[in-house]
Amino acid sequence: MKKYIKPALLILLGAFIILQFFRGTPPEVRTDNPNDIMAHEVIDAEVATLLRNACYDCHSMESNYPWYTYITPLSWWIFEHVEHGREELNFSEWASFSMKRKLHKLEEISEETMEGKMPLESYTPVHAEAQLTDEQRQLISDWALGLVEKAKGN
Ligand code: HEC
Structure with a gap:
């Protein structure tokens, strides 16, 4: 039994190294975003x-993208989160959304944040600054719902 351990580990290591050539491309990063919600x-x-x-x-x-983002198979999982996250809600493209979409997204922001679904659970252990307190969740929610109210003219 013991004599198989070393070759098995070597095969695993080899597979891991080969995997690194298939890490995929990180979703594009852009810093100049005139449509960003902040503006x-x-x-x-x-x-x-x-x-x-x-x-x-x-x-x-x-x-x-911190260094570990580039380690396959982690990279596949993280890049997928970013792509899917942007598809659902891209703050950098905010000004291009219809009013209906904006209002819907603001309501979702409040809901997802208050229910603890966002930020994703897998993200917070390695991002201390994203571990939100109840008060911080409330702040985000109040802000989002405040904008909805304002848009509806209340
Ligand atoms: C690690 C990546 C990640 C982080 C960080 C993250 N999200 Fe998400 N978010 C996603 C992904 C992936 C989806 C789509 C799948 C899902 O709903 O789980 C999503 C979906 C959403 C949706 C649903 C959109 C819709 O219309 O259904 C909202 C709203 C949202 N996120 C808000 C937030 C807010 C607010 C934060 C910060 C407090 C946040 N997210 C942080 C990855 C992330």
Whole structure:
């Protein structure tokens, strides 16, 4: 039995190294975003910081990719989160959304954040700044629902 351990480990290591050639391409990063929500909605500094720290890696064009992002198979999983996150809600494209879409997304932001579904659970252990307290969740929610109310003219 013992004599198989070393070759087995070597095969695993070889497979891991080969995998690194198939890491995929990280979703594009862009820092100049004239349509970004920060430039188009009233948003106080505290909420802006919370969104940037807890949401922007997956919901904007300004994703940060720390070194481990590039390790396959982690890379596949992380790049997929960013792509899917942007598809659902891309803060960098905010000004291009219809009013209906904006209002819907704002309501979803409140809901997902208050229910603890966002930021994704897999994200927060390695991003201390994205671990939101109940008060911080409430701040995000109040801001989002405040904009909805304002848009509806209440
Ligand atoms: C690690 C990546 C990641 C982070 C960080 C993250 N999200 Fe998400 N988010 C996703 C993905 C992936 C989806 C789509 C799949 C799903 O709903 O689980 C999503 C979906 C959503 C949706 C649903 C959109 C819809 O219309 O149904 C909202 C709203 C949302 N996120 C808001 C936020 C907010 C607000 C934050 C920060 C407090 C945040 N997310 C942080 C990855 C992320």
